[in-house]
Amino acid sequence: MIPYYQGKATIYHGDCREILPTLSDFSAVVTDPPYELGFMGKSWDSQGVSFQKETWEIIRKSCLSGAPLLSFGGSRTQHRIACAIEDAGWEIRDTLMWVYGSGFPKSLDISKAIDKDNGKKANLRNFTKWFTEVSKGKTNKEIDDYLGLSSNGATASHYRCIEGEQPRFPRLAYYYKLKEWLGFDDIWDSTIEEAEREVIEKRARIPVNDGTGNDYGIYGADASITAPATPEAKLWEGYGTALKPAYEPIILAMNPLDGTFTNNALKHKVAGLNIDGCRVELTDECSDREQRQQSDTSGMSGIGQGGYKSDHKQPLWSQKGRFPANFLHDGSQMVMELFPNSKPTKPHKVFSKIDKYEGWGSITRKQGDVVNYDETDYSAARFFYTAKASFEEREKGLIGDIPCHKCGQLSSTEHQAVKDGVPQFDKDGKPIMEKCRRNVHPTVKALALMEYLCKLVKMPEYNLILDPFCGSGTTLLACIKLGIPCIGIDSDEQSCEIAARRCSQEVMDFSNAQDH
Numbered sequence: 001m002i003p004y005y006q007g008k009a010t011i012y013h014g015d016c017r018e019i020l021p022t023l024s025d026f027s028a029v030v031t032d033p034p035y036e037l038g039f040m041g042k043s044w045d046s047q048g049v050s051f052q053k054e055t056w057e058i059i060r061k062s063c064l065s066g067a068p069l070l071s072f073g074g075s076r077t078q079h080r081i082a083c084a085i086e087d088a089g090w091e092i093r094d095t096l097m098w099v100y101g102s103g104f105p106k107s108l109d110i111s112k113a114i115d116k117d118n119g120k121k122a123n124l125r126n127f128t129k130w131f132t133e134v135s136k137g138k139t140n141k142e143i144d145d146y147l148g149l150s151s152n153g154a155t156a157s158h159y160r161c162i163e164g165e166q167p168r169f170p171r172l173a174y175y176y177k178l179k180e181w182l183g184f185d186d187i188w189d190s191t192i193e194e195a196e197r198e199v200i201e202k203r204a205r206i207p208v209n210d211g212t213g214n215d216y217g218i219y220g221a222d223a224s225i226t227a228p229a230t231p232e233a234k235l236w237e238g239y240g241t242a243l244k245p246a247y248e249p250i251i252l253a254m255n256p257l258d259g260t261f262t263n264n265a266l267k268h269k270v271a272g273l274n275i276d277g278c279r280v281e282l283t284d285e286c287s288d289r290e291q292r293q294q295s296d297t298s299g300m301s302g303i304g305q306g307g308y309k310s311d312h313k314q315p316l317w318s319q320k321g322r323f324p325a326n327f328l329h330d331g332s333q334m335v336m337e338l339f340p341n342s343k344p345t346k347p348h349k350v351f352s353k354i355d356k357y358e359g360w361g362s363i364t365r366k367q368g369d370v371v372n373y374d375e376t377d378y379s380a381a382r383f384f385y386t387a388k389a390s391f392e393e394r395e396k397g398l399i400g401d402i403p404c405h406k407c408g409q410l411s412s413t414e415h416q417a418v419k420d421g422v423p424q425f426d427k428d429g430k431p432i433m434e435k436c437r438r439n440v441h442p443t444v445k446a447l448a449l450m451e452y453l454c455k456l457v458k459m460p461e462y463n464l465i466l467d468p469f470c471g472s473g474t475t476l477l478a479c480i481k482l483g484i485p486c487i488g489i490d491s492d493e494q495s496c497e498i499a500a501r502r503c504s505q506e507v508m509d510f511s512n513a514q515d516h
Contacts, residue, residue, distance in 0.1 A: 005500035009476040013496040016468035016489040026466040028457035033469040035074030056088035065258035090253035101334030107240035114233040269462035279321030450478035473499025
């Protein structure tokens, strides 16, 4: 089997079930497999590979006895993945929780949907077919221009949506304006009037960012509060279809031991977890985070980026730091506010020079600030944390080598936004610009998070980490930073190319993770 890429990491393009029988002696597996949700219409996320016992059995047979497995899972489907892992002969040891505050709810408003469809989807399709016929000879842009809209055809395309997923009745005012312009009869008057929802309160555009550089802003009518137009819609007002996503589970399993942990460690050089290497550090005299960045923790330590400084000597066990927990979070304001402040039994203060992080509890800070935490300000959220992967982290090393997936340019950094094939302009007629994107993998994890997980399964002597679903290569980048030999496999060639470009970088300078 010839690798797709070989350098600081090795990448194979293909089905891991076909490639792994030729590989062996992995000390650990760290992976983010398909959740089998059909996410964004991606074919690789709807093939059932993660639910198959055979998949995880092949992975297990390529690993040494006692090898740990860390596998992400979706909140809706992780049980299916966990059962497949267990049925394949792995021992389930724990489930870690990666908690974040920046998840965006993708819920359908049932009340609005009832009014939009007027209770009958077929009725809506009949309207779009009818309107397409009566508006023949007019372009979508001409219709939008006549209605005084700046969407350049995007709105009218919904009124003519015969086969697509987003058919829509026009708002009542637009309908009567179109009726006057096009001269059609009143066959749809009552239907449109019943489907119209009264706007109770208008809201300005609400910017919502998922931490990856993607802006899911809500515009105009979509952000307005409206009243139900029909009795059926009123009955279902306030009902939706999904909760706000705020966590991802990480399944921790182990390949069965060859005897005891002691025997496995001595015979196979694999056993347990790297507990001390992943502790939340609580140093006694260290007060400057920059000094501690030179240690093996690579900037992932301390309480609020600082150690304890007090008149009393900490015991040896305390100097090692807090035991790593099965709870991890993104350090966001939303998550931090879930935890109470816990007053210490003995008064002491924490001093810290802030590096990057800007939010801890109710405190806002900027780089270079020196913070004095008194005895009343100790959040209980003292766990490993790191923000979600930033746009810059996702894209690093790709510009100039991989074209933007929208504009196709190699070296461009931004292009004009396009919606439904139509270039977008603001209300003043200026082009709306957006960042170019090259790493189009939809589930990129934060590098610092994957580094922490890889460190957790790092062995003292022999290491070879496998990611059988490596995607855009973040697990491989983490291993490179830690100096751990690694192999990644992915069935998507575009992802392999992105991973190869990222792994070929000479310098990895992302260190946005800390330990609380």
